[in-house]
Amino acid sequence: MQRSIIYTSLRNLLKDNIKWIFNLDIEEVTINKQISLPPKPEMGDMAFSCFLLARELKKSPQMIANELSMKMIFSEDDIFKKVEQTGPYLNFFLNEKNLSKAVLICSKKGSLTKPFEKKQDKIMVEFSQPNTHKGIHIGHIRNMAVGDSLIRILRHTGYETISANYLGDSGAHIAACLWHYEKSKMENTNNSEKGEWLGIVYTEAKKYLEENPTEKNNVSKVQKLLENKDPYWICLWNETREWSIEYFKSIYKWLDIHFDVWFYESEEEEPGKVIVEEFLNKRIFKYSDGAVICELEDLPLAIVLKSDGTTLYSTKDLALAKRKFEEFHIDRSIYVVGDAQSLHFKQIFSILKKMGFKQADKCYHLAYGMVSLPEGKMSSRTGNVVLFSDLKKSMNEYIYESYLDSKKDWSDEKKKVTSRKIIVAAIKFGMLDQDVKKNIEFRMEDWLSFEGDTGPYILYAFARIQSILRKSEKSGMEIEPDFDNSHLLTMSEEKYVIMDIQEFPDIIEHVANDYCIDELCKYLLKLSKDFSKFYHNCSVLKADRGLAAARLQLIKAVSEILKTGLNLLGIDPPEEM
RNA sequence: GCGCCUGUAGCUCAGCUGGAUAGAGCAACGGACUUCUAAUCCGUAGGUCAUUGGUUCGAAUCCAAUCAGGCGUGCCA
Incomplete structure (x- = not known):
C-alpha cells in the first residue's frame, strides 16, 4: 500500500x-x-x-x-x-503551502532516496548467460539491462542480493566454431576483438554447414573429442573460451554491469549426472526410451538426460539450482531468461519441488520478449544480428556529428565520457521502458534519435538542474540548511513536481514487488517532463531571494531522485550535456 | 491439435486488481530562442480499444468464442 x-x-x-x-x-x-x-x-x-x-x-x-x-x-x-x-x-x-513544506522536509532528510531498511531474504538474480564462441548482439543487451536493473532495485529495497552470470561454455555450438576455426584457417582481418571474431567464425561455420550438411559428422567428432577431454581440443577450447570471457567482460565494464558470481555450464555437467543418478535411485526419475525423464502432474514430462548419456540444458539447470540453494543459501531465485523457455523453467521448478527443495516455490522465471530487427528475427546462426560493437560505433558517430562536435570548449576526454554515458542511457532506457514480456522491434533510427520518451531526455533534464545548481553556487545563493521557504512554492508547475517527488519510494516499492521496471522508467519520464514545464515557467535564479532558495531546494530534490532512479536502471547521468 | 504471450492513433507504446470525456512519444501542421543549456516548451490534428457475444448500474479492462501474429510442445539452448 x-x-x-x-x-x-x-x-x-x-x-x-x-x-x-x-x-x-x-x-x-x-x-x-x-x-x-x-x-x-x-x-x-x-x-x-x-x-x-x-x-x-x-x-x-x-x-x-x-x-x-x-x-x-x-x-x-x-x-x-x-x-x-x-x-x-x-x-x-x-494545500500547496503545507504540501511543499512536508515534502521538502522529507527530501532534505534524504528519506525519499535512501535505501530501504534491510530485509531478511537473500535473492539471487541470474542473467546474461551468453554463449562463449558467439557474438554479443542487441538481443543480449535487453537481458543484461533487465537483470542488472533488477539487482539494483532489489538491493535498494533492502534485500541481500547476488548477481549471477552463467556462461554457455559447452555444447555443439562450440564444436562447430572450433572445427571451422581449425579447418578454414580464417584470419581476423578486421582486427576486431578476438572474442567477437570467434562469433563471426561461428556464424561462418553455420553457413558452411548449411551448404555442406555432410560435414556435420566432423563437428560431432570434434564434440566427442571435447567431451572425452582430448588434450589438443581442450587446449584450443580453453584458449578460445578465455577470448570470449575477456570480450564479455569488456562489454560488462562498458555497460557498468557487475556480477558477484560466475557459473559455467561446463562445470555443471558432472554434478548434473550425479543428480540424475541419485533421483533415479529415489524413483523420482525413470528411464524412457533410453533417456531419463521426470513425469510431472500438470506439465508435459521433462527429459533430464539424453539416451546417449550426455547432459541437457535441464540436467545442468538442476545441478546449478541445487548449488544455488546449498552453497549460497538463497531464499529466492530469479532467472532472467527469454520467454521461449517458459515451459522449461516451469518444468525445472516443478522437478526441484519433487526433489524436495522448498525454495522451488520461490523460484521465478522473469521472462522477457525477444528483440527482433525490422528484417525479422535475430539469430547468431544466420548472422542476422546487430553486434553490440557496431551499435556502439554508430551511436557514437551520431552523437559526435549531431552534437558533441559543436562543443568546442570540451576536452576530448570529456566528450568521450559524455558520449558513453548518453549511449548507455539510450540503450538501457530503450530496453527497459516497455513491458518486459513484450517482444520489441529494434529500429536503429529510433534509438539514434534522442527525442521524446528516451533516456537522453531524462539526462538532459538532470543536466539542466546541475547547471542551475552550479550557477547558484557561483553567485553565492547556497541553500541555508535551517532556512525554510518551501511554503512559497504554490504555482501549479511547482505543485506537480512536488507531487511527483513524494511518490518516489512508493514507485520503487511497487517496481521491486512486481518486477515492473518499465514503471520506474515511466515515472522518471513524468518527473522529467514536469520538471521541464517548471523550468520554462518558473525561473530559479531570477526569482526573489526567498523564492529562489525554495526553488533551489525543489530542483535539488528532483536532481537527487533522477540520479537515484537512473542509477536503479543502471544509468549514470552526466553533469553536463 | 494443445499450452503460454500479444492485438489500443499512420508508427512505437501507456492505460488492463472494472468507474468521470481512452493517454504519451514519433511523424504532420502552427507557435516560443537578447535563455537558468531549444536534445526544450506551448498549441492543432489524429481512435469501430482485432471481431462477436456475455457478466455488470458501468467494460479497453473480467468471461467465452472467433480471427491475426509470436513462442513452446520427449532427446537444441
Whole structure:
C-alpha cells in the first residue's frame, strides 16, 4: 500500500471523516482502492469514488459523496484544503503551502532516496548467460539491462542480493566454431576483438554447414573429442573460451554491469549426472526410451538426460539450482531468461519441488520478449544480428556529428565520457521502458534519435538542474540548511513536481514487488517532463531571494531522485550535456 | 491439435486488481530562442480499444468464442 505523504494524508482524512459522519469503520485498503486521479487537473488533485461505500451504507454513491463533501472538515495544517463533489466522486484540492513544506522536509532528510531498511531474504538474480564462441548482439543487451536493473532495485529495497552470470561454455555450438576455426584457417582481418571474431567464425561455420550438411559428422567428432577431454581440443577450447570471457567482460565494464558470481555450464555437467543418478535411485526419475525423464502432474514430462548419456540444458539447470540453494543459501531465485523457455523453467521448478527443495516455490522465471530487427528475427546462426560493437560505433558517430562536435570548449576526454554515458542511457532506457514480456522491434533510427520518451531526455533534464545548481553556487545563493521557504512554492508547475517527488519510494516499492521496471522508467519520464514545464515557467535564479532558495531546494530534490532512479536502471547521468 | 504471450492513433507504446470525456512519444501542421543549456516548451490534428457475444448500474479492462501474429510442445539452448 502507498505510504507517500499524499496517499497517507488522504487515507487518514477519509477514514476519520467517514467514521465521524457515518459512524463506519472502513479499512485503509478499501479506501486505497477508491483513490485515483481526477481526469482533468482543474477538477482537483486527488479523487475518491464512493462506489464501495455505497455498498456498505446502502445509499447511492452520489448521496454519500454529497454528504461527505458538505460535512468534511480540514485542519489548518493539513495538506488538503477543500473538497468538491462531482457525482459519485470527491475531488480533493491540495494545500500547496503545507504540501511543499512536508515534502521538502522529507527530501532534505534524504528519506525519499535512501535505501530501504534491510530485509531478511537473500535473492539471487541470474542473467546474461551468453554463449562463449558467439557474438554479443542487441538481443543480449535487453537481458543484461533487465537483470542488472533488477539487482539494483532489489538491493535498494533492502534485500541481500547476488548477481549471477552463467556462461554457455559447452555444447555443439562450440564444436562447430572450433572445427571451422581449425579447418578454414580464417584470419581476423578486421582486427576486431578476438572474442567477437570467434562469433563471426561461428556464424561462418553455420553457413558452411548449411551448404555442406555432410560435414556435420566432423563437428560431432570434434564434440566427442571435447567431451572425452582430448588434450589438443581442450587446449584450443580453453584458449578460445578465455577470448570470449575477456570480450564479455569488456562489454560488462562498458555497460557498468557487475556480477558477484560466475557459473559455467561446463562445470555443471558432472554434478548434473550425479543428480540424475541419485533421483533415479529415489524413483523420482525413470528411464524412457533410453533417456531419463521426470513425469510431472500438470506439465508435459521433462527429459533430464539424453539416451546417449550426455547432459541437457535441464540436467545442468538442476545441478546449478541445487548449488544455488546449498552453497549460497538463497531464499529466492530469479532467472532472467527469454520467454521461449517458459515451459522449461516451469518444468525445472516443478522437478526441484519433487526433489524436495522448498525454495522451488520461490523460484521465478522473469521472462522477457525477444528483440527482433525490422528484417525479422535475430539469430547468431544466420548472422542476422546487430553486434553490440557496431551499435556502439554508430551511436557514437551520431552523437559526435549531431552534437558533441559543436562543443568546442570540451576536452576530448570529456566528450568521450559524455558520449558513453548518453549511449548507455539510450540503450538501457530503450530496453527497459516497455513491458518486459513484450517482444520489441529494434529500429536503429529510433534509438539514434534522442527525442521524446528516451533516456537522453531524462539526462538532459538532470543536466539542466546541475547547471542551475552550479550557477547558484557561483553567485553565492547556497541553500541555508535551517532556512525554510518551501511554503512559497504554490504555482501549479511547482505543485506537480512536488507531487511527483513524494511518490518516489512508493514507485520503487511497487517496481521491486512486481518486477515492473518499465514503471520506474515511466515515472522518471513524468518527473522529467514536469520538471521541464517548471523550468520554462518558473525561473530559479531570477526569482526573489526567498523564492529562489525554495526553488533551489525543489530542483535539488528532483536532481537527487533522477540520479537515484537512473542509477536503479543502471544509468549514470552526466553533469553536463 | 494443445499450452503460454500479444492485438489500443499512420508508427512505437501507456492505460488492463472494472468507474468521470481512452493517454504519451514519433511523424504532420502552427507557435516560443537578447535563455537558468531549444536534445526544450506551448498549441492543432489524429481512435469501430482485432471481431462477436456475455457478466455488470458501468467494460479497453473480467468471461467465452472467433480471427491475426509470436513462442513452446520427449532427446537444441
